Amino acid sequence: MSASKQTVERGRIEIRQASKVYDSAAGDILALDSIELDIEPGEFVSIVGPSGCGKSTLLRCIGGLLSLSSGEIVIGGKTVTEPDPRIGYVFQKAVLLPWRTIEENVLLPFEINGTVDDTAREKVYSVLKMVGLEDYLHHHPNELSGGMQQRVSVARGLVMQPEILLMDEPFGALDAQTRDTMNVELLRIWAEAGTTIVFVTHDIGEALFLSDRVLMLTARPGRVRDVLDVPMPRPRSFEKVEGDERFWQLRQVIREALA
Amino acid sequence: MNGKGWLSEKWLGRILVVVSAVLLLLLWHFLAAQTSSLILPSPWAVATRLVEFVGSGRAWPHIWLTTQEILAGFAVGSILGIGIGVLAAEVSIARRVIMPYVIITQALPKFALAPILVIWFGFGMGPKVVIAALIAFFPLMENTYLGLTSTSSDQLELFKALRASRRTTLFKLKFPHAIPAIFSGLRVALMLSLVGAVVAEYVGANKGLGALIIVSQGTLDTELMFVAFVLLTALGVTLDKCHELIYGLVEKRLYGKRSKSGSTGVSV
Numbered sequence: 001m002s003a004s005k006q007t008v009e010r011g012r013i014e015i016r017q018a019s020k021v022y023d024s025a026a027g028d029i030l031a032l033d034s035i036e037l038d039i040e041p042g043e044f045v046s047i048v049g050p051s052g053c054g055k056s057t058l059l060r061c062i063g064g065l066l067s068l069s070s071g072e073i074v075i076g077g078k079t080v081t082e083p084d085p086r087i088g089y090v091f092q093k094a095v096l097l098p099w100r101t102i103e104e105n106v107l108l109p110f111e112i113n114g115t116v117d118d119t120a121r122e123k124v125y126s127v128l129k130m131v132g133l134e135d136y137l138h139h140h141p142n143e144l145s146g147g148m149q150q151r152v153s154v155a156r157g158l159v160m161q162p163e164i165l166l167m168d169e170p171f172g173a174l175d176a177q178t179r180d181t182m183n184v185e186l187l188r189i190w191a192e193a194g195t196t197i198v199f200v201t202h203d204i205g206e207a208l209f210l211s212d213r214v215l216m217l218t219a220r221p222g223r224v225r226d227v228l229d230v231p232m233p234r235p236r237s238f239e240k241v242e243g244d245e246r247f248w249q250l251r252q253v254i255r256e257a258l259a
Numbered sequence: 260m261n262g263k264g265w266l267s268e269k270w271l272g273r274i275l276v277v278v279s280a281v282l283l284l285l286l287w288h289f290l291a292a293q294t295s296s297l298i299l300p301s302p303w304a305v306a307t308r309l310v311e312f313v314g315s316g317r318a319w320p321h322i323w324l325t326t327q328e329i330l331a332g333f334a335v336g337s338i339l340g341i342g343i344g345v346l347a348a349e350v351s352i353a354r355r356v357i358m359p360y361v362i363i364t365q366a367l368p369k370f371a372l373a374p375i376l377v378i379w380f381g382f383g384m385g386p387k388v389v390i391a392a393l394i395a396f397f398p399l400m401e402n403t404y405l406g407l408t409s410t411s412s413d414q415l416e417l418f419k420a421l422r423a424s425r426r427t428t429l430f431k432l433k434f435p436h437a438i439p440a441i442f443s444g445l446r447v448a449l450m451l452s453l454v455g456a457v458v459a460e461y462v463g464a465n466k467g468l469g470a471l472i473i474v475s476q477g478t479l480d481t482e483l484m485f486v487a488f489v490l491l492t493a494l495g496v497t498l499d500k501c502h503e504l505i506y507g508l509v510e511k512r513l514y515g516k517r518s519k520s521g522s523t524g525v526s527v
């Protein structure tokens with residue numbers, strides 16, 4: 001890939017014949033088998049599949065937290081070999097450091113990078129404002145609800161203005177109501193930030209509500225079962241999406257495919 | 260009954276402490292009256308002697324020397340304990356080499372070393388500091404190690420995703436995470452240093468609260484011995500309160516004002 005093409009391909013993810021084998025005492029376990037997928041810059045793609053199908057493994061490989069056994073993942077023209085500064089991560093748990101204030105938690109990526117300055121602090125403020133927590137800068141995580149903590153975690157994932165945001169069942173631990181709110185918020189933030197988002201979930205409705213496309217994986221070993229386009233127009237709201245016949249049809253299709 | 264009646268549980272607790280203390284003092288008084296003052300002096304005699312001993316200024320050199328021994332031993336043991344705890348947590352080969360020695364030194368009753376330490380270091384502060392340091396060492400090494408290695412895999416993965424170096428991970432994640440465990444180790448170490456210093460004084464010393472106990476045994480001055488017990492207890496409580504105060508400040512700085520109460524550390 002040439003350097004000039006790299007700028008054009010900001011945020012593009014190319015997954016080529018990606019396979020992952022885990023060593024275990026009982027022998028090798030094939031977790032991912034020849035995954036093939038292109039994700040466009042600025043696209044919102046969800047990964048769904050039965051539990052243990054390797055959704056999180058695939059996400060970790062994209063993020064460079066795990067290495068592939070064969071195949072490759074190319075981000076903006078560069079093969080992933082290690083965690084990449086162009087990628088932000090949001091985990092299933094908020095993983096906030098309890099001894100740091102909200103501001104200090106979101107500042108952490110800059111601190112680790114050694115680039116704390118006024119610009120960094122401004123970015124922390126604006127990203128916390130984006131998730132609606134600008135009034136909680138000096139609070140500690142234990143003073144925030146689970147939903148608020150997860151929003152801080154989203155803010156921390158976005159603060160370095162990554163080209164790609166990887167989200168591993170980020171709202172799985174929240175109650176249904178909070179999760180709905182977070183989903184609406186996430187779409188607003190995504191529209192504002194223009195980031196490519198890869199989102200792992202086991203909730204089919206959530207995947208359809210959020211995504212441009214849904215990648216369905218088979219049970220172990222994880223193979224591409226299908227990639228579905230989600231045609232509902234944006235901006236989306238629960239009323240509009242749930243009033244759309246296609247939402248329920250797709251939901252049924254995925255449900256049957258994963259059964 | 261849930262303690263929400265005319266008296267809160269807090270006040271009921273305080274009243275019961277006072278009442279039981281008075282009962283214990285009366286029991287002591289009663290027992291002392293049945294026997295010779297050489298065996299059990301009365302609480303009032305001990306109190307009078309305490310006031311006289313402290314008031315005349317004769318108590319201070321003993322208190323001061325023992326305090327110095329405790330603090331010096333505590334400092335040396337803590338620094339070594341934390342240092343070796345970090346080494347064991349961060350360098351796996353170091354852990355493999357250190358652990359067998361640690362287990363052996365733990366199995367050895369360190370007070371048994373007091374006589375040889377007196378031979379080696381004489382009757383001064385040396386052997387007391389060494390004994391205090393030796394027994395303060397272990398809880399700190401243990402708690403530092405446990406604190407540093409008990410970060411969650413989620414936190415480690417976060418730092419990995421943020422491309423943190425090993426050094427950054429140690430200082431920005433593992434150390435702050437280990438603070439409660441280290442402070443809980445410091446507390447145990449402080450109390451053990453006190454025991455260590457006093458026992459070492461038993462073996463060979465002419466000054467200090469432990470030496471005072473041995474001297475009063477030799478002269479059958481039981482009253483003075485009880486005075487030394489009271490002073491040692493007061494010293495222990497004071498040191499513990501100092502620890503509590505310092506940890507309170509650190510905790511407030513780390514977790515803000517609305518921190519959860521109670522120690523979250525690993526106790527030994």
